[in-house]
Amino acid sequence: MSxxxxxxxxxxxxxxxxxxxxxxxxxxxxxRDLVGVARRPADALTPLVFFAMVITLFxxxxxxxxxxxxxxxxGVLWVAALLSALLSLDGLxxxxxxxxxxEQLLLAPHPLSLLVVAKVLVHWLTTGLPLALMAPLLGVxxxxxQGSYLALxxxxxxxxxxxxxxxxxxxxxxxxxxxxxxxxxxxxxxxFMPVLIFGTGAMGAALSGGEWLPHLAVIGAMxxxxxxxxxxxxxxxxxxxxxx
Amino acid sequence: xRLCLEARQLACERDGRWLFHGxxxxxxxxxxxxxxxxxxxxxxxxxxxxxxxxxDVEGQVLWDGRALPKARADLLANLLYLGHAPGIKAHLTAMxxxxxxxxxxxxxxxxRELGAALAxxxxxxxxxxxxxxxxxxxxxRVTLARLVLSRHPLWILDEPFTAxxxxxxxxxxxxxxxxxxxxxxxLVTTHHALANVPGLRRLSLSxxxxxxx
Numbered sequence: 001m002s003x004x005x006x007x008x009x010x011x012x013x014x015x016x017x018x019x020x021x022x023x024x025x026x027x028x029x030x031x032r033d034l035v036g037v038a039r040r041p042a043d044a045l046t047p048l049v050f051f052a053m054v055i056t057l058f059x060x061x062x063x064x065x066x067x068x069x070x071x072x073x074x075g076v077l078w079v080a081a082l083l084s085a086l087l088s089l090d091g092l093x094x095x096x097x098x099x100x101x102x103e104q105l106l107l108a109p110h111p112l113s114l115l116v117v118a119k120v121l122v123h124w125l126t127t128g129l130p131l132a133l134m135a136p137l138l139g140v141x142x143x144x145x146q147g148s149y150l151a152l153x154x155x156x157x158x159x160x161x162x163x164x165x166x167x168x169x170x171x172x173x174x175x176x177x178x179x180x181x182x183x184x185x186x187x188x189x190x191x192f193m194p195v196l197i198f199g200t201g202a203m204g205a206a207l208s209g210g211e212w213l214p215h216l217a218v219i220g221a222m223x224x225x226x227x228x229x230x231x232x233x234x235x236x237x238x239x240x241x242x243x244x
Numbered sequence: 245x246r247l248c249l250e251a252r253q254l255a256c257e258r259d260g261r262w263l264f265h266g267x268x269x270x271x272x273x274x275x276x277x278x279x280x281x282x283x284x285x286x287x288x289x290x291x292x293x294x295x296x297x298x299x300d301v302e303g304q305v306l307w308d309g310r311a312l313p314k315a316r317a318d319l320l321a322n323l324l325y326l327g328h329a330p331g332i333k334a335h336l337t338a339m340x341x342x343x344x345x346x347x348x349x350x351x352x353x354x355x356r357e358l359g360a361a362l363a364x365x366x367x368x369x370x371x372x373x374x375x376x377x378x379x380x381x382x383x384x385r386v387t388l389a390r391l392v393l394s395r396h397p398l399w400i401l402d403e404p405f406t407a408x409x410x411x412x413x414x415x416x417x418x419x420x421x422x423x424x425x426x427x428x429x430x431l432v433t434t435h436h437a438l439a440n441v442p443g444l445r446r447l448s449l450s451x452x453x454x455x456x457x
Contacts, residue, residue, distance in 0.1 A: 024352070099331065100331035104327075104348070109320040
């Protein structure tokens with residue numbers, strides 16, 4: 001190791017230890033992605049328009065009778081919201097992968113599992129949350145009975161958080177593939193099932209005048225579990241995709 | 245801590261072919277090392293191994309005497325890596341791209357400093373132009389502005405001269421020399437001769453990996 005002499009080294013370029021500036025990096029990444037969505041609103045609007053289009057197909061395809069629509073409304077709204085969120089997941093890391101910024105993110109001196117949370121948070125804020133806020137409007141279209149609108153919005157808001165986190169694992173695994181979208185669906189749809197079951201369960205309870213909060217609590221527990229474990233899996237999946 | 249990147253008996257095989265084997269390397273303060281070799285000889289792979297991106301190789305990479313992946317976090321805190329892709333977001337302005345990189349590295353920079361760095365690489369007046377409207381060479385220059393602001397001791401640059409014009413090439417060469425003079429180290433792959441870099445070390449990957457005089 002004698003070749004690495006230290007005596008002659010002018011300390012202009014200081015060698016330092018890792019670990020400082022994590023908050024700044026997280027905030028900058030969050031802000032960067034949010035600006036990205038604001039500059040290209042079409043990317044964020046597509047899942048919302050898709051959601052609305054799918055919902056309008058049901059009265060046309062099944063029957064415009066309010067009784068029948070009201071019966072299928074909770075399930076249809078939840079499934080359509082799931083598929084809309086899925087539609088946007090494929091692009092979560094793809095642009096970053098293609099322009100090389102994902103590689104730079106992996107080389108940042110911070111835990112990748114935390115940096116990706118900033119990205120997933122932006123995804124939820126621009127996809128999951130708007131879907132949850134929009135769902136009651138589409139519920140009117142399906143003659144969803146009064147009294148279940150709050151349950152719909154709240155469960156979708158919490159549930160879509162799980163979907164963004166779990167879906168990001170699949171998005172990370174398929175980001176290196178040219179046509180990863182279909183594979184992504186196959187990978188993550190089975191993982192969405194528990195969220196769907198408790199989401200529609202909450203709706204059923206709200207419609208029958210029962211307690212829907214216990215269902216929400218279960219979805220909340222899933223979100224807590226996903227928050228704790230998914231970031232590590234997302235980071236690992238990105239490393240596999242980028243480094244082979 | 246001190247600047248010392250070392251490789252011991254590195255060997256990498258891809259598709260039944262050895263890209264390099266028995267490769268030893270020590271890079272310390274003040275060194276500029278150019279990695280040479282024809283296309284497909286493993287230059288980029290070697291750079292990725294040395295910064296811990298690829299780990300399924302034989303041999304060891306050490307930072308400051310400690311082996312990766314344990315020393316990876318410390319290595320990354322001191323590393324500026326420019327890859328093949330410019331790493332520029334098309335919908336952000338030159339300034340915003342640069343600001344994100346500085347924040348990611350944990351360096352607080354004022355807009356004045358960022359603007360000065362962009363002016364330094366010949367992008368004065370393009371600060372608020374979105375990157376998608378810049379030419380390939382200008383996008384590459386935004387990336388090079390990171391070198392102006394860099395406080396990282398170790399630079400690993402993969403073909404940094406791509407799409408850069410003649411003036412830009414000599415300015416970049418000068419920047420590498422200055423960085424080495426300040427006690428930094430540069431590891432670079434390029435097909436340029438780097439004739440103006442005094443004390444340039446060269447490592448050839450054609451044939452058995454070895455340093456050439």
